[in-house]
Every structure is written in C-alpha cells, then in structure tokens.
Amino acid sequence: MAASRSEQHAEHDRDPVTDLRRIAFLLERSLASSYRVKAFRGAATALLTLKPEEFQEAAAAGKLTSLKGVGDTTAAVIEQSVSGQVPDYLAKLEQEGAQPLATGGEALRSALRGDCHTHSDWSDGGSPPAEMAWTAKELGHEYLVLTDHSPRLKVANGLTAERLHRQLDVVAVINQQLAPFRVLTGIEVDILEDGTLDQDPELLARLDVVVASVHSKLAMPAKAMTRRMLAAVENPNTDILGHCTGRMVRPREGRNPQGRPESEFDAAAVFAACQEHSTAVEVNSRPERLDPPRRLLRQAVAAGCLFSIDTDAHAPGQLDWQIIGTSRAEECGVPADRVINTWSADDLIAWTRP
Numbered sequence: 001m002a003a004s005r006s007e008q009h010a011e012h013d014r015d016p017v018t019d020l021r022r023i024a025f026l027l028e029r030s031l032a033s034s035y036r037v038k039a040f041r042g043a044a045t046a047l048l049t050l051k052p053e054e055f056q057e058a059a060a061a062g063k064l065t066s067l068k069g070v071g072d073t074t075a076a077v078i079e080q081s082v083s084g085q086v087p088d089y090l091a092k093l094e095q096e097g098a099q100p101l102a103t104g105g106e107a108l109r110s111a112l113r114g115d116c117h118t119h120s121d122w123s124d125g126g127s128p129p130a131e132m133a134w135t136a137k138e139l140g141h142e143y144l145v146l147t148d149h150s151p152r153l154k155v156a157n158g159l160t161a162e163r164l165h166r167q168l169d170v171v172a173v174i175n176q177q178l179a180p181f182r183v184l185t186g187i188e189v190d191i192l193e194d195g196t197l198d199q200d201p202e203l204l205a206r207l208d209v210v211v212a213s214v215h216s217k218l219a220m221p222a223k224a225m226t227r228r229m230l231a232a233v234e235n236p237n238t239d240i241l242g243h244c245t246g247r248m249v250r251p252r253e254g255r256n257p258q259g260r261p262e263s264e265f266d267a268a269a270v271f272a273a274c275q276e277h278s279t280a281v282e283v284n285s286r287p288e289r290l291d292p293p294r295r296l297l298r299q300a301v302a303a304g305c306l307f308s309i310d311t312d313a314h315a316p317g318q319l320d321w322q323i324i325g326t327s328r329a330e331e332c333g334v335p336a337d338r339v340i341n342t343w344s345a346d347d348l349i350a351w352t353r354p
Ligand SMILES: [Zn+2]
Pocket: 188, 213, 215, 242, 243
C-alpha cells in the first residue's frame, strides 16, 4: 500500500500520512506522553481509510476537521502537507530531534538486526503490533519480537493465555504482509515471587522469545530476590533476563517522582547462572531505566554472559532508542558476537528453542 500511495502523491512530493507518522515518531522518540501523540497517529490512521482525492478535496475546501479523527492541529499539518510544504509542526520537531540520543555505540547499533523487547496496545503500549512492525522495518530491522506483558500485570493489561493465542494469529497475518521482515512471537513474562513464570509453560515453550522480568516486590530482601531470579534464569523457557535491577533513574510519565533504587541481589550468582544456562542479560535502553548500571554490565561481561540490547519500546518512535543501549554496552566492553540480536532471526530462534 505504501508504494501505491507514494505514487499517487508523486505530484505533491509529500504524503500527509507519512508526515503525521513522522511527527508521532519524533514525539515518541522524545518521550512525549502517548496522549499527545494519539492525535497524530489517529489522523494518520483516519487518512489511510480514505482515497487521497477525498482528503485533498477536504483540504482545498478548508473542511479537514469535518473528517473523523482530524482536529485543528492535525488539519493544519495535513493542509500544509497536501500543498507540498513541510508542515511547520514537523519542521520544528525535526530541528529539535536533530540531536543524537547518545554518542558512541554506532558500530554496535549498526550490527543489530532486531529488537527483542517491545510492547503493543495489546498490553500497555500505544500502537498496534502492525504499526510497531512497520516502524521497525523502516528503521532497518530484519525482525521485531513482540513481548507484551503476562496476566499478573493487570495495570499493564497483561495478556491471558487466550489473548496471547489470538495475538499469535495476528502476528501470522502481519508476517504475510511485511515479509521478508518478521515479527517473532514473544512475551515479557513476570517473574513471580517464588521465581516461577506467569504463563503456561507449554505456551512459553511455543513462543520464539521469552523475556522474564521482575515487576513486583522489587524491594524484597537480597537472599529471597536472588533465589527468585535464579529460578527464572534457570527455567529452560527463559531466554532473556529483562531490566535486572528494576531501577528508575528518572520519573516515568509522572510515576516514581524520586526514581527507584536497584533491587538487591547476588549479582555474581545471577550472572554465573545466566552464563551457565545461556540466558541473555538484557541491556535495557529506556532512558528512565538504563538497566543494568555500568558496574553490573561490566560484571556480566566478565562473567561471560550473552546480552540482548533492547528498547522495551511502548510506542513506535521509542524503537529508535537502541543507540542509548549500544553506547553503554560499547563503553562497558560488550562484544558484538555476544549480543543475540546481532544474529539473524533463524539463528536467534535456533538458540531460544528449549
Ligand atoms: Zn518490564
């Protein structure tokens, strides 16, 4: 569809859908609230259901706001775009977004072929799986692992086994549309207090990639937390240990105004188990997480661990955050051949099969 749209718009050189999606991408990349982004993604989706003549005529008649999903701000963007101008709103964002998100890490970033930790609107993300996949493809990725939350995380609308089964069907359809790009199936499964994982083991075994993370009782005593994490790391269904310390270095959308300290656990024991059981340690690129901290990242390198450098994106624009993780990884001496998402999708899946 993208090709035929751009052909139809050749005489204008601009496509309002592309401009609206680019605005949303840049807002998300700068960690704007999903509420602010919603209008632009909504308007882009609305235009996709119309023939170009329909919104061109509405723009010419000054009646864009009569279209469903188009408001004053988005109408101004569409109007300028249809007339062949760079929308002012977009020009301002491009200027603000010209700063790189991190320095260093470019070599490692260019070696990455995919992202193993991402969320869609099936749990607490802001966009449907197809939009996440489309953007990942535009960023040059060969694959994206969709890892929505597990049932116990009710605040994040975690998926029951039944919903996850349905999501697998949706992923199969997206894969037909975006081939050779691939959406791999996955989950970010909660590590429960006793170290078990919050989803049916048979279903976990069927998924391509399982990220296991602690999201509750982060302040439990170190001994208990170590036992809990070891059980998860040793579980044959676990492929990646997500954001291992749970720290927050800055507030996230108004929550945790003071940030959150690291969970306490025996890092030597946990990383030794990761090495032994071939569970990758995640380098989480989210600006408010930056997990693990550098001293633990260096310790995991020395322990011989594998790594996965992921965005934990909850919106398409956040898929661009990997450079933040690769910058830190490079600084801490993470070798590219020990980063599992520098591998092809086939090699990755061959490795994750329990
Ligand atoms: Zn998480």
